[in-house]
Amino acid sequence: MSSAARRVFIGGNWKCNGSLSFVNSHSQFLNTVTFDSQRCQVIVAPMSIHLHQVRSILNNGIQVSAQNVSMRKEGAYTGEVAATHLVDLGVRWTLVGHSERRTLFGESDDVVGAKVKIALENQVNVIACLGETLAERRANQTMDVCFRQLESIAKNVGNWRNCVLAYEPVWAIGTGEAATKEQAQEVHANLREWLRNNISNQVADLVQIIYGGM
Numbered sequence: 087m088s089s090a091a092r093r094v095f096i097g098g099n100w101k102c103n104g105s106l107s108f109v110n111s112h113s114q115f116l117n118t119v120t121f122d123s124q125r126c127q128v129i130v131a132p133m134s135i136h137l138h139q140v141r142s143i144l145n146n147g148i149q150v151s152a153q154n155v156s157m158r159k160e161g162a163y164t165g166e167v168a169a170t171h172l173v174d175l176g177v178r179w180t181l182v183g184h185s186e187r188r189t190l191f192g193e194s195d196d197v198v199g200a201k202v203k204i205a206l207e208n209q210v211n212v213i214a215c216l217g218e219t220l221a222e223r224r225a226n227q228t229m230d231v232c233f234r235q236l237e238s239i240a241k242n243v244g245n246w247r248n249c250v251l252a253y254e255p256v257w258a259i260g261t262g263e264a265a266t267k268e269q270a271q272e273v274h275a276n277l278r279e280w281l282r283n284n285i286s287n288q289v290a291d292l293v294q295i296i297y298g299g300m
Contacts, residue, residue, distance in 0.1 A: 094126040095250055095294045097213060099153060099181065102133060109136045113143035123147045129179055129213075134167050137177050151179030151213065154187060157200040169208035180205050183215045183235070185256040195238035202249070203242035211248045214239045215298065220257035228255075229276050236280060246285070250294045251277060258299030270297040 104112070109132060121128055131151040132140045141150045156166035172180060182205060183198035193201075198214070205212050216235035218228045232253070243249050253273050258264050265273075274295045282290035 092292070092294050093124075095129075095296050096126065097129045097131065097151070097252075097296065097298070099131045099184070099298075100133065100136075101153070101186075104132065104136065106136070106139065109139055110143065113140050116144060116148055117146050119146060119148065121147070131179075131181055137172075138175055141176055149179055150177055151181060152177055152210075153181050153184070155180040155182065155201055155205050155210065157197055157204060159204070169205050169210050172205075172210050173208055178209065179211045179213065181213045181215060181252075183239070185215060185217055185254050185259050189219075189256060195235055198235070199238040199242045202239050206242070206244060206248055209248075211250070212243075213250045213252050213296075215252045215254045217253055217255040217259075217299070218257075219255075223255065223257060228273065232273060232277060233280055236277060237284075240281070240285060246289045246293050250296060252296050252298040253277065254298035264299055265297065270299075 116130065119128070128148045129151050130140065130148060131153045134152060137150060137152060144150065152167065152172050154167070155172060156163060156168045158166060158168065160168045160170055169180070172178070182201045183193065187193045188198070202212050202214055216232050216239065218231040222228060222231050236251070253270060255265055274297070277295055278290050278293070281293060
């Protein structure tokens with residue numbers, strides 16, 4: 087599959103923001119957005135308590151994603167949202183491994199990998215995030231970090247059609263800084279080459295890789 091065959095992927099992470107009033111008005115506004123679904127995927131990720139509300143309002147092909155998913159099945163795990171709960175809501179996407187989950191909540195590569203695995207096993211598509219800190223970039227460790235994180239993701243992916251990779255450098259998330267297009271493209275190219283060398287040419291050509299820092 088050539089790069090021309092990959093659809094454009096646009097995602098909006100609402101993070102821990104938004105009242106019910108905002109969710110209602112913003113979702114109604116999003117219904118006015120038009121796009122060619124054959125060429126472009128549009129996804130929004132509201133807070134978990136607003137997932138059902140947003141799904142019930144959107145009617146123009148914009149899909150809804152969770153911001154996180156439990157690494158465990160249903161059970162005595164207070165505060166967790168299992169992949170099966172997302173499916174029950176009709177939510178078929180989730181972010182996994184966002185830099186804020188890694189840095190603020192201590193999610194390791196193994197935890198991220200486990201979340202990727204359980205989401206995909208339950209037919210929930212994954213937007214798998216990876217990226218380096220500012221200290222790691224300054225130490226020229228960007229690709230070492232990204233390859234390590236990608237490896238923990240890749241070993242838990244069966245069908246790569248259900249996984250999007252999001253390069254989100256920690257230093258460009260909510261800081262007012264952003265990677266240049268050259269920096270982002272360099273990392274994207276290296277990630278795709280890693281997939282080519284470690285998975286297959288088909289997967290390397292297939293996978294959508296997006297930039298998520300701002």
